[in-house]
Every structure is written in C-alpha cells, then in structure tokens.
Amino acid sequence: MAEIEWEEVREFTLGTVARPATRKRNRIEWGPKAIRVPQGGKHERVFTPCAYVASNGRLSLDPENEQVLCSVAETAENSFEVRDQHAELIGTITRVPSGKPLLRPTWRIEQPGRPEIVGRTEWLSGQPKELAVKAAGRLFTGVLDVVFSAGAEGGDQVTKGRVLEWRADDEVVMLSEGSKSVTVTADWLDRRLLFAYALIAD
Secondary structure (H helix, E strand, O other), X not given: OOOOOHHHOOEEEEEEEXXXXXXXXXXXXXXXXXXXXXXXXXXXXXXXXXXXXXXXXXXXXXXXXXXXXXXXXXXEOOEEEEEEOOOOXXXXXXXXXXXXXXXXXXXXXXXXXXXXXXXXXXXXXXXXHXXXXXXXXXXXXXXHHHHHHOOOHHHOOXXXXXXXXXXXXXXXXXXXXXOOEXXXXXXXXXXXXXXXXXXXXX
C-alpha cells in the first residue's frame, strides 16, 4: 500500500528513486516507478510512494496495481481525460501548441467547478509589473550562474528543466519542473489531475 495519503500531497516527483545518494549514503536505492513525496532532511532524504504507475495510463494505490486511483487517456490530439476508479470524469488536461517555432506549448487543466488552470513558462506568466520583476530576477540569476560556474570542474553544469507557473485566474496554484518536481499551493486542486499531468509530461 502507498504510505502517504494522496489527497494531502503538497510536493511530489515521478520516478524510481526511493533514496538518493547523500554524503551519509553513497548509493542510490531504487523502487518501482511511482508518484513519490520527498521526506526527511538533506542527508536522510527519502522519496515515499503515494501512487504507483501501472500499465495503460493507470495509477494505483498498491504496487500490485489492484487498487486503481485514476487513469489518463488521450481522447484527441493533445487532449487527455482523467477518470477515477469508477470511470467517472475527474477533469481534462490539454497541451496547447504555441504555433511559433521558438515558443514551447502551454498546458491547461480543467477541473469541474473550478476556474481553468493554465501552465506556462514562469517568466512569461503574470501581470506586466510581475513580468518586469521576473525578467530582472532572471537576468540577475543568469549573471550569478556565469560567475559561480566559471570555476566549476570541467565547466559542466546541470541543465534545469522548464519551470511552469500554473495559474487559475490570478492565483498561482502550482509550480512544476516537468515530472521531476511539482509543488502544489492551492488546497482545492485534485491531486489526481496533477499526477496525471506528471505521467503525460514524463
């Protein structure tokens, strides 16, 4: 059985790492592919499963895949439906191509009874004043990266994945970096939709 209640998850990742390597633990421990919640301190970090990846776009509450949590299926090009264990619709996820070669797609999540949620690159999301602050912060961060990476051994830097800021109207409800890191800031978000997004984005 999953060791964490999925309804209350605030941060998660999709993967197979159960325990990452740390200074105190020099090897990685692996587990089944699952929605995993980070727990513990920096040197005692574990990624505890709350839902397991099964076949055919399903997530289950147990590693034997007997208790279905939800399923996701592509119903049209770039459009996905998420359903519960009784095949009732939970919501839809849509990948929206930008139509421009240099711009990546945006995403939409529709949860019945709630405003539409739009995920787009963090520094392109928000009001004009917010965008100006983000642009300045992005420039400053880029300068720091150059300064502090100059002496890095071999000059190799880990490339950060695309960070999306998810908004419902003007409320930021979630932040994501692909399927590697998702942080929930709105209690009303149905976590099953977010888990399904991680499956699609993986």
